[in-house]
Amino acid sequence: MATITAAMVKELRDKTGAGMMDCKQALNETNGDMEAAVDWLRKKGLSKAAKKAGRVAAEGLIGVVVEGTKGAMVEVNSETDFVARNDQFQGLVKMVAQVALKTGSDVEAIKAAKVGSATVENAIADAIATIGENMSLRRAAVLSVNAGVVASYVHSAVFDGLGKIGVIVALESSGKADELASLGRQIAMHIAAANPQAIDAAGLDPQVVSREKDILADKYRQQGKPENVIEKIVESGLKTYYKEVCLLEQAFIHDSGKSVAQAIKEAEGKVGGPVKIAGFVRYALGEGIEKQESDFAAEVAAASGQKAAG
Structure with missing residues (x-):
């Protein structure tokens, strides 16, 4: 009996688009023969997804x-x-x-x-x-x-x-x-609606905060401001940034006159106790996925063996 490795299972999965457990079973059934395993999956109807696997699903x-x-x-x-x-x-x-x-x-x-x-x-x-x-x-x-x-x-x-x-x-x-x-x-x-990045400043990625600091500092350096002044401006700029990206500091969309933290504090009377966002x-949907841009005219032209008009 051939030893079925994780690498073999992955290779078969990449080839067929079938599930990991199905790939492992296919290799066991065919004593590790990759091509025979592909055929085994096809006969079982488990590699139907393979043709679709390369397409972008966004x-x-x-x-x-x-x-x-x-x-x-x-x-x-x-x-x-x-x-x-x-x-x-x-x-x-x-x-x-x-x-x-x-x-x-x-x-x-x-x-x-x-x-x-x-x-x-x-x-x-x-x-x-x-x-x-x-x-x-x-x-x-x-x-x-x-x-x-x-x-x-x-x-x-x-x-x-x-x-x-x-x-x-x-x-x-x-x-x-x-x-x-x-x-x-x-x-x-x-x-x-507001897409906050964290509950409060402590929850923000330190690298993101550091980058924001650098951007602000560079901006005022280019304007010729002295370093001690830049430090104060950056701190002030960060407070504005936190109001934009931290949930508790954002202006509440249901009442822009108060922050989310203030809205929660006010609601505690009705709730009957302290409330904490855990x-x-x-x-x-689809955020961060590279979507393929389709040029329909080019696709039709390619299908007919012609060049698309410029």
């Missing part, structure tokens, strides 16, 4: 599910926006979000999780084969609190809990759950 849906003190959010990508309106795809995204709620935020663990007799990875491969587009589970996030609520908001929703921008926010409090949920939804809507996650 559309799709954000899926959100919340149950009391726990919430999960996933991004499942497809190639076209049209697929986001497909009932099967919507059902797939909902199912993946439910699995994430139980399994956690590790994408590989979610894909390996069983739903009935099949894995999530199998379910995605089946959807690719049926719908005819490349799809992928890109990322997942889970938040929970011991006491309080996890609230959510989905922008541009195509169905309950499915849309283009998703937010989950965890509020820690021993106060009234209904008032907390209402406050949490308002804050989640704010996060969707964490938040905001996903915008």
Whole structure:
């Protein structure tokens, strides 16, 4: 019996687009023969996704599910926006979000999780084969609190809990759950609109803050300002920057006359106790994915063996 290595499984997966466990089984069944394993997968219909695997999947849906003190959010990508309106795809995204709620935020663990007799990875491969587009589970996030609520908001929703921008926010409090949920939804809507980078300055990436400092300092150096003055201007500039990117310091979208921190403080009377934001996650569909720009005229010309008109 041939020894099946992780590198062999990866190579077969790259060739076929089939799931890791299916690739391992194929290699075991064919005694490590790579080409025979490819054929084995094809006969089983498990490499149907291979042709689609090279295409950029930057559309799709954000899926959100919340149950009391726990919430999960996933991004499942497809190639076209049209697929986001497909009932099967919507059902797939909902199912993946439910699995994430139980399994956690590790994408590989979610894909390996069983739903009935099949894995999530199998379910995605089946959807690719049926719908005819490349799809992928890109990322997942889970938040929970011991006491309080996890609230959510989905922008541009195509169905309950499915849309283009998703937010989950965890509020820690021993106060009234209904008032907390209402406050949490308002804050989640704010996060969707204002896109904060962290809860407060302490949560910002130190490299990002350092870069911001350097940009500000260089700007005033070029204006000929002395170093001791630059230091004060930079500190002032950072405070302005924090108001732009830190959740608690941002102007609250529901009442721009107060900060989010002030809005929370005011709400504590209704809630009946202190409220702390324990964490938040905001996903915008396709952010950071390199989308291929399509030149339709060039594609048609290439198909007909001609050059596109300039």
